Amino acid sequence: MRALVTGGSSGVGRAIALELARRGVRVVATARRVARLADLAVAPLPPESPAILTVAADITSAADRRTVVDRAAEMLGGLDLLVAAAGSGAVGTFATADPATLRQIMEVDFFAPAELVRETLPLLRQGRDPAVVLVGSILGYHPLPLHTEYCAAKAAVRSLAASLRQELAAQGTGPRIDIMLASLGPTESEFWDNLVSGERPRWSRGTPLSAAETAATVVTAIERRRPEILPGWSAKGFAIAARFFPWLIDAIVAARLRSEPRQRPARMEP
Ligand SMILES: NC(=O)c1ccc[n+]([C@@H]2O[C@H](COP(=O)([O-])OP(=O)(O)OC[C@H]3O[C@@H](n4cnc5c(N)ncnc54)[C@H](OP(=O)(O)O)[C@@H]3O)[C@@H](O)[C@H]2O)c1
Structure with a gap:
């Protein structure tokens, strides 16, 4: 199997690239930080694993995306x-946030993966057992306050996955392309260090799953072709609560917000 993995320089993307390589998949990983990609390329792997190849790119740039797709196809001989x-x-708080934050979050979390899917579909159609995994969030199942831009982007990703899955299944011609959505709960990574704006709310600090555990679950789900992936019990529990008890999530979050005045949304002027 030949895979292109975005977000390969840290956290979950890096762990997925390593887990795929450990299971014999030939991987091209991409991200912006060149030094981190170089580090990934020399990360220890079992002797029989293929080496991880890398291409540096800003995934929000259309030109960079084109380059990454072309280079990956060239290096791997397909996808x-x-x-x-x-x-x-x-x-x-959304009301006081810079509009640029909304643009940037939608660019990296929604437009970039959506366009990357569009750009890779022709290659995937020629691939073997082709598949797409979109990494979403449990906040795509139920949003939380103070994460408005991110929740909106991840809800859009969830909707994109569901819509595209039906659309591709209905086409009925060419090889079937499986569309999978991995909705992560709290996971150890550099996510909170790399925020576009703001800082991690204290009330959101739970026990995260390791990136390696998350990656192992995602890669096993890829092998089993599971359309919806919820790594760990906390993500599964949240998705169930979002479906059957959304009011309970809202009540817990409201109570936590009340207990942390610093994080309380700023009151709007009348
Ligand atoms: N950690 C969690 O608790 C959690 C929970 C739910 C969902 N998720 C999702 O999991 C995914 C992975 O995040 P993570 O937790 O592993 O965080 P992370 O450690 O910060 O990794 C984010 C990755 O995205 C890459 N990236 C960001 N902007 C980019 C850009 N413009 N162009 C190219 N690459 C870019 C970063 O690479 P460079 O900076 O080198 O470009 C990095 O490799 C994200 O989609 C996140 O929304 C995470």
Whole structure:
């Protein structure tokens, strides 16, 4: 199998690239930080694993995306799997946020993966057992306050995955392309260090799953072709609560916000 993985320089994308390589998949990983990609390329792997190849790119740039897709196809001789893991968050009151934050979050978390899917579909159609994994969030199931831009982007990703899955299944011609959505709960990574704006709210600090555990779950789900992936019990529990008890989530979050005045949304002037 031949895979292109975005977000390969840290956290979940890096762990997925390593896990795929460990299981014999030939991987091209991409991100902006060149030194981090160089580090990934020399990360220890079992002797039988293929070496991870890398291409530096800003995934929000259309020209960079084209280059990454072309280089990956060249280096791998085709493509069977796209894992769109690159993403960024933002924290803060929407009313007072810079409009640029909304643009940037939508660019990296929604437009970039959406366009990357569009750009890789022709290659995937010629691939073997082709598949796409979009890395979303449990906040795409139910939003939280102070994460408005990010929740909106991840809800859009969830909707994109569901719509595209039906659309491709209905086409009925060519090889079937499986569209999978991995909705992550709290996961160890550099996510909170790389926020576009704001800082991590204290009330959101739970016990995260490691990036390696998350990656192992995602890669096993790819092998089993699971359309919806919820790594760990906290993500599964949140998705169930979002479906059956959304009011409970809202009540817990409201209580936590009340207990942390610093994070309370700023009151709007009348
Ligand atoms: N960690 C969590 O608790 C959590 C929970 C739910 C969902 N997620 C999702 O998991 C995915 C991976 O995030 P993470 O937790 O692993 O965070 P992370 O460690 O900060 O990794 C984010 C990755 O995205 C890449 N990236 C960001 N902007 C980019 C751009 N413009 N162009 C190219 N690459 C870009 C970063 O690489 P460069 O900076 O080198 O470009 C980095 O490799 C994201 O989609 C995130 O929304 C995470």
